[in-house]
Each structure stands twice: as C-alpha cells, then as structure tokens.
Amino acid sequence: MLDGQSSTTLVLEADRISKSFGAVPVLFSVSMGIRAGEVHALIGENGAGKSTLMKVLSGFHTPTSGRILFDGEETVLPPDGGAERLGIVLIHQELNLAEQMTVEENIYLGRELTRNGVLDRETMRNKVRGYLDEIGLDISTSARIADLSIAEKQMVEIVKAISRNARVLIMDEPTAVLTEAETALFFRQVEKLKKTGVAVVFVSHKLSEVKLIADRITILRDGQWIGTKDADALSPDAMAQMMVGRELSDLYPPMHEVDVDAELVLEVRNLYSSGVSDVSFDLRKGEILGFSGLIGAGRTAVFEAVCGLAPIESGQVFFEGRETRFASVAAARDAGVAYLTKDRKAKGLLLDKQMRPNLTLFALPKFVRRFGIDTKAEDKAMARAIRRFDIRARDPKINVGDMSGGNQQKLLLAKIIETDPQVVIIDEPTRGIDVGTKQQVYHFIAALAAEGVSVVVISSEMPEVIGISHRVVVMRDGQVMGVLTGDDINENEIVRYAAGLKREGRG
Amino acid sequence: ENIKIGVSYPTPTHAWAAGMNWHAEQAEKRLEALYPDVDLILVNSPDPSAQASALEDLVSVHKIDALVVLPFESEPLTDPVLNVKNSGARITVVDRGLSQPGIEDIYVAGNNPEMGRVSAVYMKTRLESGDNIVILRGIPTLIDNERFDAFMAEMEGSGVNVLDHKHANWNRDDGFEVMQDFLSRFPDIDAVWAQDDDIAIGVVAALKQAGRDGDGMFVVGGAGMKETIKSIMDGETLVPVDVLYPPSMIATAMDVTVASFKSNGPVAGRYILGATLITPENAASFYFPDSPF
Amino acid sequence: MTVLANSSLGKGKRMSFDIKTAGPAIALILLCIIGFLLNPAFLSEGNLTNLLTRSAFIGIIAVGATFVITAGGIDLSVGSMAAAIAGVMIIIMNSAVETLGPGLATVLLGCGCSIVLGIGAGWINGMLTTKGKIEAFIVTLGTMGIYRSLVTYFADGGTLSLDFAIRGTYRPVYYGSFLGLPIPVWVFIVVAVLGWFLLNRTAFGRYCTAIGSNEAVAKYSAIKVDRVKTMTYVIQGLCVSLATIIYVPRLGSASSSTGVLWELEAIAAVIIGGTVLKGGYGRIGGTILGALILTTIGNILNFTDLISNYLNGTMQGLIIIIAVWLQRGDWGKAKAKTN
C-alpha cells in the first residue's frame, strides 16, 4: 500500500492509524512506513496532524485505532518516552528541556551514566562536550538551559536526540528556530546518521530544506494521508500544492512603496542596552523594516529595550517626534507600540488557558466596560481573529498548549494586533507556520503597512526579510552593520553584513 | 426530665490539662452512674474561638441546663458564657475567672498568685542575700503574669538576684534549651524557679548534662505532677518541693454543679483551692498513680 | 499507565468538568447528611446560623487568599495579622473612648484603623515579595512571627479587652441580624460576591490568573506584574481587616492566641475549593464551599461524643483528605495543566 515498498526494509510503520482527542478526530487512517537509512519528511498545513502522528509513532499518544509495526512486528509502544529503549527517539515540537538544569544534565536526563551508582559526571561532561563540538555549538556543558537562547535550546534538543543512539530519530520542526548556517551544521549530522542506517523522520514547513535533505516525503492534509512520494519527484511548489490542496499564488505580496516624505514614527539614536551597543535607525509611517542578522545579533534586545521590557543604558528614543522612554510594556502598548515575542511558549501564550483569554490578554483594557470585562466583545474579537488569521482548532475550548504549533503562532499574532498598534514589531513572524498560512501572514503585514501601520519584522529567514521589507537593517554583535534599500536587499549583501565582512561607514 | 450539663475546657496539650481531662472523665463516669437522670457532655476545644463555638453548640444543639466551663482565656469567653447564661443555664466557672463579675453562679479555682508567692517563700528559706536565680516562665498569658508578678513581689528586698527570666512555654523542650543557654551564660546559678513541672523536667536534664546539679542547686516547679510528687516522696534533693495547682479542680466543679441540682441546700459561691507546698512530709496525700499527670 | 490516564482524561473531559464544579458541593452535602444523621438538631435554624456566622471569618480571609494563591503567591501571616489588627483596634478604641465617648464614632474610628492597617500590612508583604524579591513563603513566615509577637507585646502577654462601654455599641456587628441573617453572614456574602466579580469578571482577575499561570507571558502582555501581585496581598490584607472587624465584637478581646492557625485553615479552604496551589487557576465559589466544609467538620465533631475528643484532629484530617479526593479526577487535570 505504501507505493509498493517491500515491508522488510521498514523499521517503523504506521498502519491505518486513527487518533481522536475526546470526540475530536485528528488523524484518519493514516499509514506511513519508515525505512532504515532514509530521511523521511512529513509535511502538511498547520493542524494537519503531523505532530500527533509523530507522537503516536513514538508512544507518547496511543492510537484510537490502527497498528504500529516495529521491525515488522505489531508492537504497543511503551508510553512517556519509554520507546527510547527500543531506539525510537522524538524531539518534541515544544521544547522539552528542564529549564533550571544544565546542558549536561538535560542531555543525559533519564539515562545517566553511573559508576557503582555514582554519577559519572566526568564521562558525561566529556561526551557532551564532544557532541557540542561536533555540531558546532559553543556553549558550556554547565550552562543552565534558562540562560540559553531558543536556538541554542533547540540545538541542545538535537544533541540530546542524536546522543541517544537511535534507530529511528523523529524530529518535529527542529529547524524552525535555526538560521541557515546552523541548519547546515545540523544537516551534516543528519547525513552522518543516515549513513549509519538510522531512519530519520523530519517535520518541517521549510520546503526548500525538505527538498534538500529528504529521500521520501509524506504529505498530510486535515488528518488524511495524501501521498508518499520520492523527494526527487516533487518540487517545492508541488509540495505546497499537495499540502494546501489548491494552487498557491505568489508567496509575497506586491510591494507598496512608502512615501519618502512619510513622517518618522520611531527614531532610535545611539541606543545602549544589554547586548546592544550604539544602535540607531528610524522607521517611517507605513514602512516595513526588516531586521536581519545571525542569532544573538541583538535584534531582539534592541526592541525589548525600546518597548520597556529591558532597561536602556543610554541613548534616545523618539516616538512620533517626541522623545520617549517607555517605562513599561503597558506604556508602550498605550502609545501604540506592540512587540510580538519569538518565544511563544515561554513568553507568548498561557498554555493552560483557552484561546479567548489569551487573545484578549494584551489588549484587555480595551475590553473593559464599566469595571467588568465585556465577554460579548471578547467573543466577537475571537470570531474575528479566527476568520482573519485562519486559526484552526477543531475544538474551540481546547487549551492553547494542545493546539498545533502553527495555530499557536497565529493566535499570538492575533493577540498583538488586537491593540490596533501604530508600530508593531514582529519577532520571527512565521516560525512554524505552513506555506499557505505564511502567504496569508505576508499579505496581512503588507495590508497593515498599506493602512499606515509601521511594521518591524525581525527574521532569521532571509527570503522572508527580502520578500516583504522596504528596507533591511543588518545587525551583528549588538551593532548595526548597515541599512539596505532597493536592489541592495539581496541575500549576498545581507550575508556579507551579517558576517562582518562589510560595514557601512558611520555618518 | 434529664439534667444536661455541658463541660467545656481547652483541649489538653500538656500534662496538666491531660490530668484535668482525666479527672473530668472520671467524674463523668462516677456522676452518671450515681444519677441516671444526669447527662454530662464533655467538649474540649483547641482555641478560644473554637471554645466560643462549642458553647454555642452546647446551647443550640444539646440545650444544656448547666455549664461547667474552664475558659481558654477570660476576656474572649466572657460574652459567649454570658450568652449561655442568657439561655437560662446555670454557670460554673473553673480556674480562670471571667472578666465581668456576676455571670457565674459557682466559681472553682486554683490560686495563681498564691503559687508564685508560695514558691518565693520557699526560695527565701533556702537562699541568702547575694545568691543568684533564673526563672523560666510559661506561655505569655495572664496566668503566667500573675504567678511571675506575685513571685517577684515576694522576692522583693530579699537580696537574691534574678539574673534573667525567659519564656519556656510550659514545655519540656523549651525548658531544656532555655536552661542550657542560661547555663552557658551565667557561671553562677544557685537555684531555678521553673514554675511548672514540665519545664522543671527540661531544666533538670540540662543541669545534669552540664554537670551543674550538685552544690545544693535546686529547682522549684509547680502543679503537682505525679512523677514529681513521687520523687519528692523518695527524697530527691534537686527538686525538693512542689507547689500544688490541682488538675482535679474540674471534677470538684462538676460535683458542685450536680450538687446544685440535687442538694437541698444552696451551693452557689466561690471555692478557691490552696497552693499547697508539697514536701516529703505531706507528698503521699497528693499522689494519684493512675492519673496521667 | 499514562495510556489509561490519557484516555480516561480525554473521554472524561466533559464529565470531569462537572465533578470539578460539583466536587466541594457534594462533599458539603455529604457532611450535612452525616451531621443530620448524628443529630437532627444539626439542621436546626439556630445551628445553621451559627455555622454560617462562624464560616464568615475564615471565609472572608480565604477569599483574599484565593487572589494571592491564584497569582502564584502565598500568605502565611493572615492569622497573626488578624490578631495584631484586633489588638491595635482595641487599644485605639479604648483610648478614643475618653475623647469620643463609647458611641458610633469610636467604633468607626476602630474599623477605619483596622482597614488602614490591613491594607498597610498587605502592602508590606506585597512589596517585600515583589520589590524585595524574597520568596512569599519567607516574607509571610517572617511577618507572621512579627505580628504574633507584637500582639503579645501590646497585650503584655495577656489579653487586650475592649472597653465594656464600647462593646454595647459594637456588639450588633457580630450578634445583630438583618433580614434573618446575622451581620457577619451578610459581610461574608458581600465579600464573596465582590471577590467573585473581581476574579472572574474584571481585567484585574484575569491578570492574577495570567501571572499565576506564567509570569513571563504576563510581563510580555503589558501586565504590571509587580503591581498586580502587590495588589493581591493588599486585597488579602483588606479581607483580614474585614474579618477582624466582625471578629472583635464577638469576643471583645485579642491575645497572642487569637487567629492561631487561621492561615492554614484559609489556605486549606482555598485548596479544597479547587484553586491550584501553584497558581494560575482560582475559584472563589469553591473557596466559599471550602470554608463551609471546614467549619462544618468542626461543628459535626461538637455534635457527637462517639469519637474520643483527642481524635478530633484525626477525623478532621481524614475528612479534608477525602473531600479533596472526591474531586481528584479534576486535580489530575489541573496539575497536568500547570506543568
């Protein structure tokens, strides 16, 4: 049934798996076979059921019906990560690290090396050091997870998975938060594993990556199996089409030129803050300003300082012509400046709450009528947001933590936009979003700008910055390396600035 | 027609109160066997407000004809007892008087100031001017203040130095630790007023540990714990005497209250029990081996 | 095992929702039935009134504690705070009687002071935890010791008692009734309704929940985290002062034993009612039921001499555990969520 593959080469196989949460069906009789030594990509829209299928295949969820075959034999996988002992390892889409513990402790959690019952810390440290070096991650083995950036955390997750000597390594959007350079390093590891006969399953919305690394591709749509194809037989466009089920028009919207005389909404002069030194730039009304750079370049830090989330050491911020320093996020919000975090799990959404309270949390004062919260207005806002951002939750009363990653991201966008900001800073706007929705988000950003809202887009995805920005600021080591306009906005230029090969003269 | 008598007192959390509880239970058995038409209801409460609640429940649920109450504290229970009286019940107050006179029909009590005074009088017979003593007090309460103030008043002008006084909360552990610290702090202590037999046990342990239990050193406790009385009978010199504060007073109060229904003479009035100094000579008559205290 | 847990969870979602709402209510009804069987007088009007009135103290304090706990904090100082406020109120009223006389003015002065003190004490707890960045447990353990020893000091180890002349004026605040319900019950009802509204229908309530659920998300959502957290302690202080205002006329006195262990009772009421101790999920209705359950247990134990008095604590402990166990299906869920 799986394109006629003989099942003897299959390590792990899903056979007509269905899964429902309560009364809500999520997977409908999905089959998928994974061979030793292949990279098998799984793609589909947000909420298609990719993560759910991966969790079923690694024992974290039990299927409602259907069989799982391991080495050709029907198997009930042990729960809660117990399948690791069989050699099936999953990197969850949600980061799965204990924040207060160190890198070393996390990587060996649950399978510590001991000698006579005593932790063999020396060996563990050395091994972890080796893994980190191999993947090119420059962090201490005794760094606390809480002190790492998300990208570093993701790399630690990857190291953790790779170090487990898996036979089947399942990774749910491992590259969503990585830069291209980091992704390349990561892919080198994947190739190595593949050579040793490890079966790698890989979920991603970055179709070019899928094209690059995958041997075979399985496509899911709305919980249904659409097809499994050889990667050679599919172009990224064809993948997108199979995922979405329709023809996709241009990914990026047509560029609306900004009026050169448009007023300056935000001016930042010689800003110093932790991780930021001497940053200046300005933002016009209706402009989309891209911020590019490598991870840790200080882009986030700039805007956390501007929005009152981190202290400003020195420098000036002018908002609508007046010098301002937002003392709190609330002050920034009230003035019309909103910041959307890139860390949606830890800083963006209340995972144990439903969608509605999450949506209105940031803009809550707007919903207060005579001391109380106007729940009718909240309901309306919810309905509007679901329409506008195409948020798909099959059960509207679901906790946000149980929603698919992409739909969480859409909800987060909707939450920030709910305040009707004049300036909106979107940190990694399309992290974990499928192509179809990406297109919607880009069009949405363009529409915001056309309405006169100024948008800052911080993104590590170069095509995205190039595709939608009027101008691009490139940062490195907390400093602005250059500002690109017009035809200069291309990958080559950005990389040269970001890598420190080129720097604009000061003036 | 049954006579219902509520008996309310604090939950025993130390040995003296346990002794009282034992005497109350003995009296209940004895009186209920003697008078089939008398029903005694014993209730104990862990704090003043719970006791106030218990009094409300005795009235609203059990519809008592009389109340024997040992108030947790005087002030807070004055109003609640007054409410019981207003329901028509006779009131017997034990040990701690109410803060408003005239509520109780019968009053049965030990004598706290007298306890302090008797202890001081004994101290003076054993000590000379210039000798040093330390005092371990109880839980900061009115009772403790009364005992302490009377003791200090009696010691006035004797020339005996009171080095310091700390609260040991009528508790053996606190008695032990406070005494340990007194011993580290003061090289010369001639006697200890521990005020209470429980504290005294801790004090004695600390003295023995430090090896400072000789040289005529002595400890005076109080209340009349059976072990203490036994050791006085046996001629122990470290704790040579005890000052009585009898836990059986609750039984006396129950007897008198029942008598007020059964007797043909008037029984209302005040019954104040003495603070007898227990010495090897008279100890035997205060020794109840079956009581928990 | 998780397999089972998960599937039962999925299936039971609707059902467990009902159990969650009904859990404490069922426990309370069971207790009432037991009480009635032990002694029919349990359901007499007099006893029910006593029960409600008694619940008022812990209930009012527990409403405040619901806010603190929902926002991820804890306040161990409430019992001592009540004692200290009661003490100061009495001192102030006693000394005011000379100038203002034993009338309403003095009582109002006392109540005013109580409210100011309660708010102030709550504010101090709040500032020490938020600006001082000291764990709430330690801050309030410290202030618990401080208030407790202050009241002992004020009372000189004994009891502070309210002037008898004022008692006449003040008495009705505890002993009076209105439309057949005692005044404390009315105060309780008003506090509960306001608390419910504040927690469930206002932005402030949302903010408390958000902070308890995830402080970083709250911060990024433009919530003034420190200010809201401080406010929860202020509300707690205000509730304590209200409870004290109706407590003082009951016994007319304060001493070092006033309000001992009220903090544990209040927290227990909150948790029995279904609020999650780690924060992020609060239920005022449940708290009210929790307070009623605790009072009812004590009341029932006064109704029977089947059980040795010494074992009261055992019964109380068992009933509390069982009452919460009755809603454990919900607990499993609530806990899983907080992680």
Added chain:
Amino acid sequence: MTVLANSSLGKGKRMSFDIKTAGPAIALILLCIIGFLLNPAFLSEGNLTNLLTRSAFIGIIAVGATFVITAGGIDLSVGSMAAAIAGVMIIIMNSAVETLGPGLATVLLGCGCSIVLGIGAGWINGMLTTKGKIEAFIVTLGTMGIYRSLVTYFADGGTLSLDFAIRGTYRPVYYGSFLGLPIPVWVFIVVAVLGWFLLNRTAFGRYCTAIGSNEAVAKYSAIKVDRVKTMTYVIQGLCVSLATIIYVPRLGSASSSTGVLWELEAIAAVIIGGTVLKGGYGRIGGTILGALILTTIGNILNFTDLISNYLNGTMQGLIIIIAVWLQRGDWGKAKAKTN
C-alpha cells in the same frame, strides 16, 4: 520599574552566583559576630556544642524536606510525624522492657520501629499525593492533623515517658560524644553528607530536580515520576525517624506539644538555604546553614535581655527576612527561571 530589576539581573549574573553560594554563610557569620558582641560566652565551646546539637533535629528533618521541595512537593506533617513516632517508640520500648529487659535489644527494637514508621508514614504521604492525585499541601495538612491527634490520644492528652530503666541504656545516643562531638551532631553530619551525595551525585537527585523543574519533561524522559516523588516523601519520613531517634533520649518523653511547628522551621531552613519553594533547584549545603541560622537566632535571643521577651518573634521574623534578602539577587533569578 521592571527596567531596574532587569539591569541588576543582567549585570550581576556572575556576581550573584557568588552571593548565592555565600549568602546563607554570610548571614550565619554575621549572626555569630552579633552573638559574640552581645555576650562573649556565645562562642564558648559548651554553647557551640549545644547549638550544633540542637540544630541536628531541624537540620536532619530539613535535609529530607530539601528532597521533597526540590521535587516540587511540600510536607507539613513532619512535626506531628516526629511526635507520633516518638510516642509509639516509647510505648513499644516500655512494653518490650518486660520481655527483653532494659538493654540494647529494647532500644534497637524502638529504633527499628521508628524507622519502619517513618518510612511508612512518608510512603503514605507519597502515595496519596501521587496515586491519589491530591495536592501535597492538603495531604500533609491532613496527616499533620491525624498524627498530632494520634499522639494526643496515645498519651491521653498528657505525656508519654520512657521507662527509667531504658533511659540509662538509651541516654548516650543524645548525651554521649565521639571524638569530642556529640552523637546527634555526628548523625547530622552523616545525614547531611549522604543527602548531599544523593541529591548532587546520583541519578535520583537529578530526577528530583527534573521533576521539580518540569514534571512533563521528566515524564517524557522516561523518569518514573510517581515513584521518585513518593521516594522523596519516604526519605523525608526516614529523616524524621532519625531525628526522633536522637530526640527521644534527650528528655525521654513525647507529648502533643512535641515537634509543634517543626514543619515550618524545616521548610524555612530549606528556603533560607537557597532551595526554591516551587521546586527544581535544591541545595543541601544551604539547608544545613539554614538550620544553623534558625537555631542561632533562638540561641542569641536567650543570650541577651536587651529585647523584651515578647518581641522574640519579631526579631526572629526580621532576621529571617533579612537573611533571605541578603541573597535576593539570586532569588530574583531563580524565580524568573521557574516561570
């Protein structure tokens, strides 16, 4: 305002690490200096020995509490558990003296029973929280009431006293010394070292931290969460039973007032030592210092009559808050992390 908090945080990263390690130690040294200034006898050998011996009870219990709290739990029952175990031990030894005589056998029997009871009681707390899915606060509040009332019941409200004949055999366990240090101090040292080793050098310790840090992560790492959590309560129970074994020979008695408030002291020692109340971060060394700090505060207050007796609680409260405030830089960080 958030602004300020953050900057001190960012800059102080390296520095606050040092303060964190040294915080409780500095607080203890300051206390010792104050003690010496008030009265040089404070540093006498006798007093220091007393101090260490006294710290042993709370210290041993607090080592257990460090595990429970690190794994995200709490145990309020330890004080009552100690009292109940002491009571049962005494009853058993007193009745064994008839058959076994007042020798070593009887004492060993008593100690054996203590250990079995401690482990059993801990196991019950653990099972009720994990399998029963009842919040630890409620479970242990319940068992606290139960054990407290049981010991009152056994002692008939009074005091259980150890047979005088056995006391002679058993005495050295408290009063004896070895290499100049009292036996209880040795027990304390052994428990502390074992505890430190278990928490920091074994997989079990890491599991505790992981569970307290994020239960879901722990579960997904194939850690048997329920089993590890139950084990932390068992360790707590074992520590309580060891503390009881050295407590009983001190005064040879147990009553309902034995061990009152030890739970709060133990938790305070743990938190003062730098362990985070919400779990995920535990420090045995800090706990030991915390226990020493608490005991020293009480000791110093006995060494001076500068302060009214009534205000002991105020001083204690202030010192606890200040001691923790000394390491507040760290707290802010630790707290931010847990969210």
